[in-house]
Amino acid sequence: ILDQIAIKVDPTDKAMLKKIATVSLASKLLAEYEQIADLTVNAVLQVAEKTEEGGYKVDIDDIKVEKKPGESLLDTVLIKGIVLDKEVVHPGMPKRIEDAKIALVDSPLEVEKTEFDAKINIENPEQMKSFLDEEEKMLKDMVEKVAGAGANVLLCEKGIDDVAQHYLAKKGILAVRRVKQSDIEKLVKATGAKIVSNLDDLKAGDLGKAALVEERKIGDDKMTFVEGARNPKAVTILVRGGSERLVDEAERSIHDALCVVRDVVRDPRIVGGGGAPEAEIAKQLRGFAQKQEGKEQLAVLAFANGLESVPVALAENAGLDPIDIMVQLRAAHEKGQIWYGVDVFEGKAADLKEKGVLEPHGVKMQVIKSASEAAGMILKIDDVIASAKSKDSPGPPKHDGEGGEEGASEY
Structure with missing residues (x-):
């Protein structure tokens, strides 16, 4: 579903890449510094190399981030x-x-120096x-x-x-x-x-x-x-700032922005932010669940509910009523407005693609995969513990003093 709704973009479109970088920096210390987004986009495009298949490959290690306290964040520069x-x-x-x-x-x-011990006898000046x-x-x-x-x-x-x-x-x-x-x-x-x-x-x-x-x-x-x-296929970003802590925080923010821009250059597909793709996938999964028979239907519905926890968490963190927001989102997505997500500034559901809130398709795909694998792993661990208990102690645990030493050790 995510592959179907993803929007293809030009991997060298600086305006689009800047929007992606700006979203990454929005929640961080550098949110107000627009030139940092330009700087990260220029750095990634400078080290990007065209592949035989027509795409691009980018190695973040080719971008050196050098920190030096002093001056201000505005003095951060890209050096080719x-x-x-x-x-x-x-x-x-x-x-x-x-x-x-x-x-x-x-x-x-x-x-x-020689690898073995040597002695030279000198007899005269x-x-x-x-x-x-x-x-x-x-x-x-x-x-x-x-x-x-x-x-x-x-x-x-x-x-x-x-x-x-x-x-x-x-x-x-x-x-x-x-x-x-x-x-x-x-x-x-x-x-x-x-x-x-x-x-x-x-x-x-x-x-x-x-x-x-x-x-x-x-x-x-x-x-x-x-x-x-x-x-040059290797460049340096010289990060400046008023204090050591400020420079460290700026470096982390720049690294995050470089990574999301690299992801879009490698895989030039994007999706909207604000929980919009999760809401759309949940809507389509509910339709798919109706065609399933038996317990599979419940599993698909549970997965859809799990995906909706993203816009719910966004609404709660923004101090909004999650029920109102989810009702608005579901109504919008039923009308085919697939990029409607949680607009935390306006306090309502809105088209976040129009507002420039964009995320890399690859990152969103990896988030869903990682969450699914983590949930599956936890369920498997629970099964192992449950089966171990049922083998070792079929009856209720014995209290101290009942059944001698063996009962006490089992408890």
Whole structure:
């Protein structure tokens, strides 16, 4: 029934997706901030990829939500790139590079220690000097390989030695160390770079591109922004707010909005909100029940009554009379007004599709499936307990003192 009444929409229709996001945010802290709904829609559409079947696939993990207390919620922004909660490693390095060519390295720029214990006997100062010079030469060669590939930005998952930092600064290369693996993977999608494990293999084709890589001070901390890629398939939402708690709440609200928008882009079907689909399904199930024989009819009617608990709960929570509301809803649905639901602001049944209260079809379907499975599971548990009792103690329980120890243990 839900599949039949669902409305097909264009998965790239920003106005429709914004309505879906706004409904998700309506009961939360961000209800008044309209631009947050726009921001979540733009973020999902940016990372959406077309499939061979003609649909879209969206991975929410490609949208990084970075929190930073300070400023206000209005300063929350979408960055078409990645924000790293790291600073540039050396003060002598440039803090801003335009037309960046980015190398992503997951091996350290340090002198490797041997896996076994080794002892070196040095007999004179010249040997010590040549040993240190060789270490420095190895680090300098690493930097030369990075520069030789044409990179002017180095983002490293591991550490960068102080000597290597010095040579990178001399070459004018901006470097960031100890970048999280998850951020490195997002940078691959955002910049088109390839992760290199061995600097000997680094070549110009492995470099990613971005219009700008810049270190900025956000609040009390310095962060590195990688933005302006041509078609980034990973983006960042930088959440700002007056306090830590406010920022945490905003992050949860944005995550919910991203999920519902993603659901509609994946499965472009929607239904009305406010208990309208539940009321319509209940009406059709009652008609179906009349054609059933035996106890199946009672089961179908009970299922229909269960679905109507959604608009009843909405009416009760809004301080309305649930009986009046249900009478209005049933009358409207009998006339074929399938999107009539509970309008909590007007205090009556109304066409919620016209009012822009919309929900993803996939979410509604999952709610009904999950509720049915949970009810079935509880009923099965009850059966197991009842049968266990009937096997162990067919008669009434004995009181203390009757039947000795065996009776006492049974009780």
